[in-house]
Amino acid sequence: MLKFVGKRILQAVPILVGISLVAFILLQLTPGGPGAAYRGLANVSAEDLARIEAEFGFDRPLIIQYFAWLGQFIQGDWGISFVARQPVFGLIMARLPATLLLMASGITVSLIISIPLGLIAAIKRDTWVDHTLTFLSFVGLSIPVFWLGLMLIIVFSVWLGWFPTGGMGPPGEDVGILTRIWYLTLPTVAISMVSLSFFTRYLRASMIETMDEDYMRFNKARGVPPVRRYMRHAFRNAGIPFVTVVAIHIPEFLVGALVVETIFSWPGTGRLFWDSALRFDYPVLMGVLVLVSLMVVASNLLADVLYGKLDPRVRLD
Amino acid sequence: MNRVSDENLDALARDEEVEEVSNWRRNWRRFRRNRPALIGLIVLFTILAAAILGPMLSPYDTLTQDLSNRLQGPSWAHPMGTDELGRDSMTRVLAGGRISLGVAALATTVALTVGILVGSVAGFYGRWIDNVLMRFTDLALSLPDLFLLILAASLLGPSFTTMVIIIGLVRWMNVARLTRGSFLTLREREFVLAARASGTRSRGIIFKHLLPNSLSPLIVAGTLGVASAIIAESTLSFLGLGLQPPTSSWGTMLRNAQQQIFTAPWAAVFPGIMIFLTVVSVNFIGDGLRDIFDPGGATLGKSRFQRRLRSLRAGNEPPQLIAAQDPDAAIRVRPIDP
Numbered sequence: 001m002l003k004f005v006g007k008r009i010l011q012a013v014p015i016l017v018g019i020s021l022v023a024f025i026l027l028q029l030t031p032g033g034p035g036a037a038y039r040g041l042a043n044v045s046a047e048d049l050a051r052i053e054a055e056f057g058f059d060r061p062l063i064i065q066y067f068a069w070l071g072q073f074i075q076g077d078w079g080i081s082f083v084a085r086q087p088v089f090g091l092i093m094a095r096l097p098a099t100l101l102l103m104a105s106g107i108t109v110s111l112i113i114s115i116p117l118g119l120i121a122a123i124k125r126d127t128w129v130d131h132t133l134t135f136l137s138f139v140g141l142s143i144p145v146f147w148l149g150l151m152l153i154i155v156f157s158v159w160l161g162w163f164p165t166g167g168m169g170p171p172g173e174d175v176g177i178l179t180r181i182w183y184l185t186l187p188t189v190a191i192s193m194v195s196l197s198f199f200t201r202y203l204r205a206s207m208i209e210t211m212d213e214d215y216m217r218f219n220k221a222r223g224v225p226p227v228r229r230y231m232r233h234a235f236r237n238a239g240i241p242f243v244t245v246v247a248i249h250i251p252e253f254l255v256g257a258l259v260v261e262t263i264f265s266w267p268g269t270g271r272l273f274w275d276s277a278l279r280f281d282y283p284v285l286m287g288v289l290v291l292v293s294l295m296v297v298a299s300n301l302l303a304d305v306l307y308g309k310l311d312p313r314v315r316l317d
Numbered sequence: 318m319n320r321v322s323d324e325n326l327d328a329l330a331r332d333e334e335v336e337e338v339s340n341w342r343r344n345w346r347r348f349r350r351n352r353p354a355l356i357g358l359i360v361l362f363t364i365l366a367a368a369i370l371g372p373m374l375s376p377y378d379t380l381t382q383d384l385s386n387r388l389q390g391p392s393w394a395h396p397m398g399t400d401e402l403g404r405d406s407m408t409r410v411l412a413g414g415r416i417s418l419g420v421a422a423l424a425t426t427v428a429l430t431v432g433i434l435v436g437s438v439a440g441f442y443g444r445w446i447d448n449v450l451m452r453f454t455d456l457a458l459s460l461p462d463l464f465l466l467i468l469a470a471s472l473l474g475p476s477f478t479t480m481v482i483i484i485g486l487v488r489w490m491n492v493a494r495l496t497r498g499s500f501l502t503l504r505e506r507e508f509v510l511a512a513r514a515s516g517t518r519s520r521g522i523i524f525k526h527l528l529p530n531s532l533s534p535l536i537v538a539g540t541l542g543v544a545s546a547i548i549a550e551s552t553l554s555f556l557g558l559g560l561q562p563p564t565s566s567w568g569t570m571l572r573n574a575q576q577q578i579f580t581a582p583w584a585a586v587f588p589g590i591m592i593f594l595t596v597v598s599v600n601f602i603g604d605g606l607r608d609i610f611d612p613g614g615a616t617l618g619k620s621r622f623q624r625r626l627r628s629l630r631a632g633n634e635p636p637q638l639i640a641a642q643d644p645d646a647a648i649r650v651r652p653i654d655p
Contacts, residue, residue: 018456029472135353138604142597144548146555147589150575154582255463262556263575273464277471277558285468289460296459 008304012297019293020073023286024066073290079283083276088287092269096291098168099268102260103253105184106191111246114196118203122238123230125208133200140197145256149190149263156186166265187264191256195249202245206238213237240311247303251296344609354605357598364595368414377405391583409565410587416566417592420480421546427485428546429539432492437523439493440500451497454490462487466549470558480559484549492538499531533610537603544599551592567592 072078078088121133157165163186169175175183210216211234219229258270265271269288276284349355399406439450469483503509509526517525553559554568555575562569567588574584 014452015456015459018452019459022456022460026468026472138353138600139597142544142593142600144551144589144592144596146552147571147585147592150571150578150585151589154578154585158578158582251461255461258463258467259552259556273467274556277467277556280471285471289464289468292461292464293459296461300459 004308005301005305008301012301015297016294019290019297020070021066023290024069026289027069027282027286028062078287081276081281081284083279083281083284088283091284092272092287092291095267095269095272098266099254099257099261099270102184102187102191102257102266102268103250105188106195106253106256107246107250109188110192110196110199113192114199114203117196117200118242119207119230119235121200121204122207122211122234125204125211130204134204137197137200140193141201143193145190145194145259146263148193149186149260152186152190153263166263168267187260187266190263191253191260194256195252198249199242199246203238203242206241207234210234210238240307243310244303244307247299247306250299250302251292254292254295347609348605351601351605351608353601354608357601357605360594361598361602364414364591364598365418368411368418371411372408372415375405375408375411377408406570406584406587409570410567410591413565413567413570413588414591414595416477416560416564417547417550417568418595420477420484420550420560420566421543423481424484424488424546424550425539425542427481428488428542429492429535431485432489433496433528433535435489436493436496437500437528440497441504441519441523441527443501447497450493454493457487458490462549463552466553467556467558470553475559475561477560477564480550480553484546484553488542488546488549492535492542495534495538496528496531499534500527503527503530537606537610540599540603540606544596544603547592547596547599 076089078092080086081088081091084091117133117137121130124130152163153165156163164183167183169179169183211230216229216234219233224233254270257266257268258273260266261268261270262274269291273285273288275281276288435450435454439447439454465487466483469486470479473479473483504522504527509522512522512526550559550566551568551571554566555572557572560566560569562573570588571585574581574588577584
C-alpha cells in the first residue's frame with residue numbers, strides 16, 4: 001500500500017514539474033515581467049530599478065531564475081502581491097479555510113442527495129420515477145452555476161428575504177454555527193447542483209451495470225430480499241467506481257467555489273483569484289493556480305488509492 | 318493458411334459495416350426515438366433562427382438608447398423589458414445569442430482541431446511521441462480550466478478572438494484522449510494492416526482509415542463541447558473578464574443585470590434562460606447521438622469504469638494482435654512498428 005502511494009507520488013512528479021514550469025513561464029509572460037511591482041513607482045529611479053532587478057536576480061539566465069524561483073516556492077516564498085504588498089503565501093492561506101468550508105459543505109450535500117436519488121433511479125429503472133430523475137439530472141447539469149446563484153439571491157434574498165445575499169456572517173461578530181449555516185445555505189445549493197446531478201447519473205449507471213450481473217440474478221433466484229440485494233450486493237460493488245469518481249470530481253468543486261465565492265462575496269481563495277485577475281495581481285494568480293493544480297493532483301492520487309483499497313480485485317503494486 | 322485469411326476477410330467486411338457512420342436513415346430513426354434529443358434539436362434550431370433573424374426583424378436597435386424608458390418591466394412593447402440605458406432587452410438577448418453561440422461554435426472547432434491533431438499523432442506514432450504528448454495532456458488536465466481561463470483572459474485582454482482561442486485551448490484534452498484511444502485499438506485491426514501492407518502512406522491511413530472510424534465518439538464529444546463552451550464563455554463574461562460592452566453576449570448581459578437585482582430583477586432571468594435552454598438542448602442532442610453510436614447503452618459510467626480497471630490491470634499496454642502472440646497461427650503477424 002505505502003509502496004503504491006509512494007510510486008504514485010513519484011509518477012506525479014513530472015506533472016508537478018510541469019505545473020511549476022507553466023507557472024514560471026506565465027510569470028515571465030506577464031506584462032512587465034516579474035519585476036513589474038517596482039516599475040513605474042514614482043520614487044524608483046532607473047538605477048534603483050536596475051539595482052533591484054540585480055538583487056532579485058531578474059538579470060540572470062532564465063534557467064537559473066527558474067530554479068531559484070522553485071526553491072523559494074517550495075519554502076513558501078511565493079512572492080509579494082502587487083496590490084496588497086504582502087507575501088502571497090500568507091494571503092492565500094488566510095483565505096483557504098473559507099474555500100475548504102464551502103467545498104466540504106458542497107460535497108457533503110451533493111452526496112447526501114445524490115446517493116438516494118441514484119439508488120432509487122436504478123432500482124426503479126425505466127419507470128416514470130427513473131425518467132423524471134434522469135431528466136432532472138440533465139437539467140441540473142445544464143444550469144450555469146453563476147446564473148443559479150444569481151437567481152437564488154433574487155428569489156430567496158431580495159424577494160423573500162430568507163437568506164443573506166452574501167458573505168460568511170455579519171461583520172465584526174463571532175459567528176455561531178447556526179448563523180454560519182444560514183449564510184452557507186445558498187452558496188451550498190449553487191455549488192452542489194451540477195455535481196449532485198452528475199453523481200446521481202453516475203451512480204444510477206453504475207448500479208444498473210452491477211444489477212445486470214449474473215450474481216445479482218442468482219441472488220434473486222435464491223430469494224435474497226430486495227433491500228439486502230440492492231444495498232449489500234449491488235450498492236457495495238457499484239459504490240467502488242462511484243467513490244473514485246467523487247474523488248476525481250473534487251476539482252470541479254474548486255471551480256464551482258471560484259464562481260460561487262464571487263457571486264456570494266464569500267471571502268475564499270476563489271474570490272481572491274478573481275479580485276487579483278481584475279487587478280492584474282499576477283503573483284497571487286500564479287500562487288492560487290499552483291495551489292489548485294496541486295489539489296487536482298492530490299485528488300487524482302486519492303481516487304487511485306481509494307480504488308485499490310476498496311476493490312479487492314485490483315492489486316496495487 | 319486459408320483459415321486465417323478467411324477470418325481476416327470476414328472481420329474486414331464486418332468492421333467496415335459496423336463502423337460506418339454514414340447510415341443516415343437508420344441513425345435518424347434511432348435519434349428520433351430519443352424524445353428529449355428530438356425536442357432539444359427543435360429548441361436549438363429555434364434559438365439559432367431567432368438569434369440570426371430576430372435582430373433583423375425587431376423594430377429596435379441593439380445600441381440605440383432611450384433614456385426615458387430605462388429599466389422597464391416586461392410589456393407588450395418590450396417582452397423582456399428594457400435595460401439600464403432603455404434598450405430593448407429582447408433584441409439584445411437575441412443579438413447576444415449570435416455572439417455566445419458564435420464563440421462556442423468556434424471555440425469547439427479549435428478544441429476539436431487541436432485535440433484530434435494531438436490524439437492522432439500520439440495514437441498513430443505511439444512510443445515516446447505518445448508518451449510525451451499524453452504526459453502533456455495529463456498536465457493540461459491538472460490545471461483547472463476556469464482558473465486557467467481567467468488567468469489567460471487577464472493576461473491577453475478580452476476580445477472575441479481571445480475568447481475563442483483560450484476556451485478552445487482548455488477544452489482539447491478529452492478529444493485528444495478519445496482520438497488516441499480509438500487509434501490505438503484501430504491501428505492493429507486487419508483493415509489498417511491491409512492498408513499498410515498495400516503501401517498506403519501514414520497520412521492516408523490516418524485520414525482515410527483511422528479518423529473516419531473514430532468519428533462517432535468525437536461527434537458526441539464535440540456536441541457536448543459546445544455546451545461547455547457556452548457555459549465557459551458566459552461565466553467569463555459574467556465575471557467581467559470576457560467580452561466587454563458594447564459587444565454583449567448572454568454572460569455580459571447577466572453581468573449588467575447583477576448590478577440591478579434590486580431594481581430590475583427580471584433582467585437576470587431572460588439571458589440566463591437562453592443559456593440554460595441552449596445548454597440543455599445541446600446536452601440532450603449529445604445524449605441522442607450517443608444512443609446512435611453506442612446502441613449497447615454503454616453509459617459514461619460504464620466506459621470510464623472499464624477503462625480504469627483495464628488500464629490498472631494491464632499497466633496501460635496498447636492492445637496487441639492476437640495472431641502476433643499465438644505460436645500456432647498459420648501466419649505470424651508481427652505488430653508493425655510505425
